[in-house]
Amino acid sequence: MEYILETHNLEKKYGRFKVLSNLNMHIPKGSIYGLIGKNGAGKTTLIRIVCGLQKPTLGTYTLYGISNESRKIINARKRIGAIIESPSICLDMTAEDNLKEQYKVIGIPNFDNLHEILKLVRLDDTGKKTAKHFSLGMKQRLAIAIALVGNPDLLILDEPINGLDPEGIIEIRELILKLNKEKGITFLISSHYLDELSKIATCYGFIDKCRIVKEISSEELEQNFRKKTQINVNNVKECVKYLEENKIQYKVISDEIIDIYDKINISDFVIALSKRDCIVNNMQEKDESLENYYLNLIGGADNV
Amino acid sequence: MYKLLKAGFFRLKKDIIFWLFIFITVVIAVFTLFTHEKDIVLDTIIDNFIMYIGLFIGIFVSIFVGKEYSEGIIRNKIIVRT
Numbered sequence: 001m002e003y004i005l006e007t008h009n010l011e012k013k014y015g016r017f018k019v020l021s022n023l024n025m026h027i028p029k030g031s032i033y034g035l036i037g038k039n040g041a042g043k044t045t046l047i048r049i050v051c052g053l054q055k056p057t058l059g060t061y062t063l064y065g066i067s068n069e070s071r072k073i074i075n076a077r078k079r080i081g082a083i084i085e086s087p088s089i090c091l092d093m094t095a096e097d098n099l100k101e102q103y104k105v106i107g108i109p110n111f112d113n114l115h116e117i118l119k120l121v122r123l124d125d126t127g128k129k130t131a132k133h134f135s136l137g138m139k140q141r142l143a144i145a146i147a148l149v150g151n152p153d154l155l156i157l158d159e160p161i162n163g164l165d166p167e168g169i170i171e172i173r174e175l176i177l178k179l180n181k182e183k184g185i186t187f188l189i190s191s192h193y194l195d196e197l198s199k200i201a202t203c204y205g206f207i208d209k210c211r212i213v214k215e216i217s218s219e220e221l222e223q224n225f226r227k228k229t230q231i232n233v234n235n236v237k238e239c240v241k242y243l244e245e246n247k248i249q250y251k252v253i254s255d256e257i258i259d260i261y262d263k264i265n266i267s268d269f270v271i272a273l274s275k276r277d278c279i280v281n282n283m284q285e286k287d288e289s290l291e292n293y294y295l296n297l298i299g300g301a302d303n304v
Numbered sequence: 305m306y307k308l309l310k311a312g313f314f315r316l317k318k319d320i321i322f323w324l325f326i327f328i329t330v331v332i333a334v335f336t337l338f339t340h341e342k343d344i345v346l347d348t349i350i351d352n353f354i355m356y357i358g359l360f361i362g363i364f365v366s367i368f369v370g371k372e373y374s375e376g377i378i379r380n381k382i383i384v385r386t
Contacts, residue, residue, distance in 0.1 A: 051383045082383050088376035093318050104311035105381050146380065 002029045003062075004154050004186050005050060010059035012045055019045045021210045023059070027154075027188060027203070032180055034201030035190040036294060041207045043190040044085065047158050050188075051082050064153075078106070081147030082156040087139045088146070091132035095123045095142050098131060102149040113151075121145045121175060137168030144175065155179070156188045161196060169193075173200055198290040208298040225288045229260045235278040242272055256281075308381060321367060325360045332356055 003026050010023040020042045027033045037043050048054045050061065052073070061068050063076040089098050099114055118124040121141040126134075131142060140160060147155055157176075161169045177200055179185045191197045197204075204221060206213045216224070233239045236255055243250045249261040270280050316322055336352055372378050 051379075053379065053382060078384060080383070082379075084376075084379055086376055088378075088380045090315060090371070090377055091375060092320065092371075093315070097314075097318055101311050101314055101377075102380065104314050105307060106384055107307040150384075 003027060004029050005061065005063055005188070007046075007050075007061040008059055010046070010049065010061060011057050012042075012049060012054070013057045018210055020049075020056075023207075023211050025205055025212050026215060027186060030180070030184055030186055031202045032176065032187040032189065032200050033203045033205060034197040035188060035205050035207060036194065036197065037190075037207035038298075039192075042210055043207055044158055046207070047082070047084060047156055047188070047190065051080070051084060051156065052077055053084070078150065079152050080154040080156060081150070081152035082158075083140075083143045083147055083160060084156070084158045087143030089131050089139060089142055092130055094128055094130055095126050095134075095145070098142060099145060099149060102146045106150045108150065113149075117145050117148050120148070120179075122171075135168075137164050137171060140164065140168070140172060141175065144172075148179075151183075152185065154186045154188065158190050159192070160189060161191060161193055169196060176200055194290045194294060204290075206294060206297055214297060221290070221293065225293065226261055227263075228286050228288060229264065230284045230286055231258050231260065232256050232281040232283070233258065233273065233278055234281065235276075238276040238278040239273060242276065242278075311381075316368070319368065321364060325364050329353075329356055329360055 005025070005027040007023055007025045010020055010025075011018070012020040023042075023046065025046070035043050035046070045054065049056050050063070056068075063073060064079065066072050066076045090101065093101070095118060096114065099117065100111060103111055103114070115124060121144055123138060123142055123145065126138070131139065134142065144155075144157070144160070147157075160176075161172050164172065173196065176187060176189070180187060189197065189201065198218075202218050203215070204218070205215050230253075231239075233256065236252060236258065239258060240250070240252065243258075243260070248264060251259045251261070253259055266283070273280060333353055336349065340349075
């Protein structure tokens with residue numbers, strides 16, 4: 001598989017304080033890579049290092065196969081677009097002028113694609129409105145538009161949906177999917193909204209305690225999800241007895257609800273329970289969510 | 305470097321405070337010319353203006369450059385052009 005970005009044993013220290021250590025990450029071409037981790041796990045530091053805003057203490061990374069120690073890394077960085085922390089836009093200028101400035105910074109003499117990009121992020125009808133009057137969603141979309149100037153192959157978005165309303169989140173999500181499919185742009189997205197991320201990402205990297213704990217593709221992840229059946233009974237004691245006798249994996253959630261992780265024959269199960277004076281009130285099959293997987297992986301119990 | 309300068313000038317042209325300060329300095333210049341007595345030497349006029357221009361440049365540059373950092377525009381530039 002071809003990787004756009006690889007890091008090898010990356011380490012970053014602030015004084016004695018370690019932020020990243022032995023970090024290995026691989027971003028395949030054409031994927032949407034979701035970077036998941038706690039606050040302060042080192043997501044933003046990692047992204048800042050990749051963008052060249054900070055230097056790693058130890059270790060190397062390669063962008064498009066070019067090592068960060070080589071001088072050609074400057075050319076590689078021209079092919080990435082990034083939004084880090086907050087959208088970096090000039091608030092006194094209109095959307096069009098903001099884009100024009102970025103064209104000039106990159107050094108593209110004409111503004112050929114300008115309206116195309118504005119149309120893509122649906123900001124083509126803002127006219128003379130300056131960016132300070134934009135809503136947060138519009139600012140975020142403008143920031144993506146700025147990052148798109150110069151046809152990058154890799155877009156790095158640091159928490160792109162923070163503070164957006166549901167509609168804004170859907171807009172950003174659709175924009176990301178559209179860009180990924182139509183233009184083949186690879187994405188690196190860090191986010192706390194696991195549900196949202198699970199709708200778009202094709203690859204996940206879980207970052208905890210300064211390193212990548214696990215890298216997994218969405219297909220592998222789905223296979224890893226444990227299916228569970230949640231049942232609501234009036235007599236938990238009897239039900240637990242039955243489950244113990246038949247060696248079925250279970251977890252008692254409350255004094256009415258039990259999660260069963262093994263596959264069971266439902267009609268046999270209900271009949272057996274009713275013989276023991278235990279009535280099943282309701283039964284649901286549920287997928288384990290990304291959230292649960294994440295908590296299991298980084299040891300949610302330790303962090304509670 | 306030239307590209308960054310070009311982008312800077314582009315932003316300067318769009319800046320309201322820049323045009324406002326230019327306007328104010330011109331108004332002050334015209335005002336002093338008309339209010340002074342006729343036997344005034346060129347030297348004193350220039351001295352006067354340099355004082356005002358220096359004052360306005362001081363205020364303007366700190367706002368203009370500071371904005372670049374507070375709004376995070378500088379990050380875009382560093383990423384593209386390091």
